Amino acid sequence: MRKTSSTNFSNETELAAICPMHNVMRVLGGRWKIALLYFIHQGHHRFGLLQKKMPFITTKMLSAQLKELEQDELVNRKIYAEMPPRVEYSLTEKAQTLLPVLEDLYNWGEQYITAQA
Template structure:
């Protein structure tokens, strides 16, 4: 995964577009295969890290950790740590991310129609 330097023209262009277009801003938050995959997995409810990893084929622990941190920073995921031994950590969608459920369902239906058309 390449990081865009905050001083680069590419970063500046992304910031300008996101500032003037809510669609660009929103897609920037949920873009990438892992973010949407995590949203789909959490659609059913809270999951622990291991459960989340098992539900997303091909994701590594490192990538899942990085994506969850990014999603938490963007208020897309809520992380709850329970004071137990060993510690229990659960992840769930935030209320604002729950608003994506109908959009994700429509994307899923569209994807299924498109896949069928491509056969």
């Protein structure tokens, strides 16, 4: 959680004002965000499946990042009233429109970024 009293907080605000790209980075910048979008896109719609794909992510982080993606309206979260519980994540239309851009960025990276620069 952010302290609204921190310099950190006010800096982010001022930065967003002079560089609107910052908001985009805020949404995509979480450590696991893009990987999650990718795996959900690949058809891994459930919490457990995503954890199997990324065995090193903790439940806490998976939960937190999915929640942020949901708040930023990049993923839908559909709950089925079953037991044991079933929840399915899917990409929103907003996220769909993002995919081609991410692909361009990915291609740029392929061409120009080596694993450890």
